[in-house]
Amino acid sequence: MDALVPALAALLGLLVGSFLNVVIHRVPRAESLLRPGSHCPACSAPVRPWQNVPVLSWLALRGRCAACREPIxxxxxxxxLATALLFAAVAARLGATPELPAYLYLAAVAVALAMIDLDVQRLPNAIVLPSYAVGALLLLPAALAGPGWTAALRGLAAMAALYAFYFALAWFYPGGMGFGDVKLAGLLGLYLGWLGWSAVVIGTFAAFLLxxxxxVTLLAxxxxxxxxxxxxxxxxxxxxxxALFAAGPIAAWYGALLLPSA
Structure with a gap:
């Protein structure tokens, strides 16, 4: 059972990753995610179902369109693959818990937003803003379980705190921070706050460190x-x-540095 949940999550991640490719391409262009169906960007030939199997179809077609043979x-x-691996890792970290669907959704959003931001340097409202409601709804079953209400309130507090922090950065240093980052900060605060305040601090610090x-690497x-x-x-x-995967060990390591045992 322990290995089954990550394996199923990986299969789900492959399917979600295929859809994310559509999201990454179309959302920045304000195009519909439903129409037209998947097609070759070079010749507009429709992609048949057997040509749309995640990873395997690309390998079978040798990375080329079946109609015009242009490279894919x-x-x-x-x-x-990245979405599948991330889904499996999240499932291994959380297990079959009420929180799992919420963090799988966060993983999917992370892949889409990271790729779009790298492509067009924008974090679309069409993804970020609805994710507040989706994240809250997906975390609701865990909150209803009892002890989750404490985590939910902490998540809301962290959401407000990170939004305010990034808003101040964007206001006083507009050249270094965009308001898309501000909106994303609130969403991440909701998820990190659910995990604990150490996750909030570590996740925020890690963002600036990374x-x-x-x-520096790009400059060098x-x-x-x-x-x-x-x-x-x-x-x-x-x-x-x-922070999701390592906030606990990092906090324990840092605490040991500050308060070494006798």
Whole structure:
């Protein structure tokens, strides 16, 4: 049973990852997610069901459109694999708990928003804002279980705190922080606050640490200049996921440094 939940989550992640490829491509362009159906961007030939099996179809077609033989980006199967692995990791971390659907949704949103922010340096309201309601509804069953009400109230408090913190950063330093990041911060606060205040602190600190490392790396390799605008959403999402998996061990390690045992 312990291995079954991550395995099922991985299969679900493959399917969700296939849909996320559509989201990543169409949402920034304000296109419908339903119509037209999946098609080749080069020749507009419709993608048949057997050609739309996550990862396997790309391998079977050798990375080319079945109709016009134009190359299909390797990013499509990579998004599907990344979503599957992330779903499996989240399921292994949480198990078959009432919170699991909420954090699987967060994982899916993280993949979509990170890719879109890297592509167009924008975190679309069409994804971020509805995710507040979806996240709250998915966490509701866990809150109704009893002790979850404490976590729910902490999540709401952390949501307000992170939103206010990022809002202040965007207000006083508009060149370094966008209001898309502010809206995302509140959503991440809801999820991190549910886990605990240590997760909030670690997830926030990790975002700035990872963002700084990415910025320095790009500067050192000449891929960005001092005035280059860099998306911060991926770092925020990576920091939140790091806190999900490792907030407890990191907090314990840091506590041991501050208060070493005799």
């Amino acid at each position: 980006s390797v990013r499509y199967p990579l998004v599907e 963002g700084g490392i990415a910025g 390799t000449g891929r960005a200049g001092r005035k280059t605008a860099l998306p911060f959403g991926p770092a925020m999402l990576a920091g939140a996921l790091l």
